[in-house]
Amino acid sequence: MQATTAATRDVVACFGEALIDFRAEHGGDGTRRFIEQPGGAPANVAVGVAALGGRARFIGMLAQDMFGDALHAALATRGVDVSQVRRTGEAPTALAFVALAADGERSFSFYRPPAADLLFQDDDFVEHAFDDVAVLHVCSNSMTAPAIAATTLQAMARAAHAGALVSLDLNLRPALWPRGVDPAPTLWQALAAARLIKLSAEEFAFLTGDGDLAGTIARLFAGDAAVVLVTDGAAPMRWWTRTRAGTADTFTVETIDTTAAGDACVAGLLQRLVARGIDADGLATAFEDDAAREDLLRHAAAAGALATTRHGAFDAMPDAAAVRALLETSR
Numbered sequence: 371m372q373a374t375t376a377a378t379r380d381v382v383a384c385f386g387e388a389l390i391d392f393r394a395e396h397g398g399d400g401t402r403r404f405i406e407q408p409g410g411a412p413a414n415v416a417v418g419v420a421a422l423g424g425r426a427r428f429i430g431m432l433a434q435d436m437f438g439d440a441l442h443a444a445l446a447t448r449g450v451d452v453s454q455v456r457r458t459g460e461a462p463t464a465l466a467f468v469a470l471a472a473d474g475e476r477s478f479s480f481y482r483p484p485a486a487d488l489l490f491q492d493d494d495f496v497e498h499a500f501d502d503v504a505v506l507h508v509c510s511n512s513m514t515a516p517a518i519a520a521t522t523l524q525a526m527a528r529a530a531h532a533g534a535l536v537s538l539d540l541n542l543r544p545a546l547w548p549r550g551v552d553p554a555p556t557l558w559q560a561l562a563a564a565r566l567i568k569l570s571a572e573e574f575a576f577l578t579g580d581g582d583l584a585g586t587i588a589r590l591f592a593g594d595a596a597v598v599l600v601t602d603g604a605a606p607m608r609w610w611t612r613t614r615a616g617t618a619d620t621f622t623v624e625t626i627d628t629t630a631a632g633d634a635c636v637a638g639l640l641q642r643l644v645a646r647g648i649d650a651d652g653l654a655t656a657f658e659d660d661a662a663r664e665d666l667l668r669h670a671a672a673a674g675a676l677a678t679t680r681h682g683a684f685d686a687m688p689d690a691a692a693v694r695a696l697l698e699t700s701r
Contacts, residue, residue, distance in 0.1 A: 379504040379533065379649070381451070382640050383427040385525055386512035387487035388413035388441045389464035391629065391683055404467065408444040409683030410487070411509040411541045414630045418637025418673065418687040420449035424644060427451040427503075429525075430512075431494065433486035437463035444684055456494050461486045468629060480545050488518045495525065500532035504644045507636065508564075509541035513556050514548070526563040530594070535643070535650040538564035539636050540573045562593030565650045568636055571602035596654040599667075601635060601674070603628070607667060611654045618667040621675040621700055630683035631674045638673025638693065642666050672696045 392404035412428070419426035428450050432438040434457050441463065446452050464482035471477075482488075490512075500506065506529035513519035526536050538560055547553045557577075561567060567590060569577070578586045590598050591612050600608040604625075606617040643666065648656045656662045676688035676696060 379502055380644055381425045381427050381503045382419045382505045382644060383429055383503045384412035384416040384507045385429045386412035386509050387464060388430055388432060389466055390437045391466050391468050393468045407682040408441050411511060411633050412507060414633035414683045415507050415637045416450045417448045417684045418634050419641045421687040421689045422641045423690045424641040429454045431456045431458055431486045431490040433461060433463040434459040435462050448684060454496055458486050458489050461489055482546060488515055490521055492521050492524045500529045500534050503529060503534045505535045505537055505640050507537040507640060509539050510557055510560060511541055511543060511546055513560060514546045519556050523559060523563060535566060535653060536564050537566040537640060539568040542573050561590060565594050565596050565653060567595050567598045569600045571600060574600045597657050601632060611657050614658050620671045621696060623675045623679050625678040627681045628678050630686050631677045634677035634687055635670045635674030639666055639670035642669040668697060669693060
């Protein structure tokens, strides 16, 4: 069997949860109904990469129920490789009920655990799972219980050893963690193992705690990190490497639903990294080059902005033509 080379590493593999979002809609008579939509942060990123024309793979455990069937079909029909998806009858699909404020900002009510995605174990990965993987992307929602946290950390280590760029979007949802459990120690284990770290402003504040910004940045770079990116809705993104820092503008759009904006942003960035042939070793150099960094972050910001102009998660992911059009009209 021919060995996989860097030139053939072009898959963005996303590991973790896939779930069903039920988006609330209010009728004129005061009633409320919920629209079923596929979602889950790493699954959203996989769909986003595929929509942009990249090779995307979702790795995770889906339930053997009607929602698991729907998620499997939704991923496959959107061009995501589902060959490494596993199925179980031991737990149902996780559910999230989504309410939207007038400005499109979302809030969640989760029904998880139990959930099938938490049952994926290290031996569920296929042999040579990361041989063709350019990027492994994970989120902390697959770390809310000890067993799935261990699986996630092991996957990050195996992917890095295989030569993949390890990407982490913290995507912290405190309601998913057991009551009385401080997620910080587990989160910092994952942060230490990631090459690319994406945080929301709220997550950055959570990590900073006492307000020691410099200390938090130093701790983030004490691990494997080469780049830290912090998003804050429509406000400029902040970025750091070990030697440089700065901001990057976003795009002004008519926002109706922010549900998967962060995931679309990540998908735009990861797909652009792969398209430009930027690997784990070249990540910091790319971000320290002004032209390369601007190109990467404009693609990320454009994808994130466009996702807010549509309802849903999978359904909100923009395609390459939409991103290109926004970039061209916003020069």
